[in-house]
Amino acid sequence: MAAQCSGLVRRTFPAIALSLRTSSRLLCTAAKQKNNGQNLEDDSSQNEQKTDNTTPEKTLTEEKVKLEEQLKETLEKYKRALADTENLRRRSQKLVEEAKLYGIQGFCKDLLEVADILEKATASVPKEEIKEENPHLKNLYEGLVMTEIQIQKVFKKHGLLKLDPVGTKFDPYEHEALFHTPVEGKEPGTIALVTKVGYKLHGRTLRPALEQKTSKMF
Numbered sequence: 001m002a003a004q005c006s007g008l009v010r011r012t013f014p015a016i017a018l019s020l021r022t023s024s025r026l027l028c029t030a031a032k033q034k035n036n037g038q039n040l041e042d043d044s045s046q047n048e049q050k051t052d053n054t055t056p057e058k059t060l061t062e063e064k065v066k067l068e069e070q071l072k073e074t075l076e077k078y079k080r081a082l083a084d085t086e087n088l089r090r091r092s093q094k095l096v097e098e099a100k101l102y103g104i105q106g107f108c109k110d111l112l113e114v115a116d117i118l119e120k121a122t123a124s125v126p127k128e129e130i131k132e133e134n135p136h137l138k139n140l141y142e143g144l145v146m147t148e149i150q151i152q153k154v155f156k157k158h159g160l161l162k163l164d165p166v167g168t169k170f171d172p173y174e175h176e177a178l179f180h181t182p183v184e185g186k187e188p189g190t191i192a193l194v195t196k197v198g199y200k201l202h203g204r205t206l207r208p209a210l211e212q213k214t215s216k217m218f
Contacts, residue, residue: 101159101202108160108201111151116196118148155199163198163209165191174198176208 122144130138152162163174170177170189175198183192191209198209 102204104158105201105206108155108158108199108206111155112199112207115148115151115155118144118151119197122148159202160206161200163200163205164194165198165209166194167191174200174205174208176210178210 122141125137125141125144130141132138155161165171165175168191170191175191178195181192183190186192194209196210199206
């Protein structure tokens, strides 16, 4: 009986030992797999945290760049709008000033005809007939002269100036030559005779002077 028990123990012990060794290996493998799983989870969590941390920063940076570009574009549009507004204001102001200066241009042209008639009237009176013995003609002539002087004062007050360019060089912007004639002692292009005086309104020619211009002697 003792011999049988001893033999049974000898046969069973190796199987138990093998079973224990196998269980130990399984436990070690399971522990490693568990540790590996935990490490993978930790790495995944860290990666997710890094991704979560990186994505908002990138988004904010992109938004900042977009906002800066929009701000720059808006400032450029604002500056252009200011420049356009200033140019429009200056043009409008210039138009208003010109309207004030030259708004009476048509009225002045009509008055020039009156001044021309007064000038012809005073020039047509013979100077030798203006005597005390002829008081009616003398008073009429003096009245015409005073009227002509007064109307020229009114013209000057409103910026209308007479052009009587006898002896000066011809200027196509202020003069209109009716014909050319050679005149001894005069340089070519010099105005020898004015048939109708011209006028300028605030520096702008309202009516050119009609004149005779000298030419070269042949």
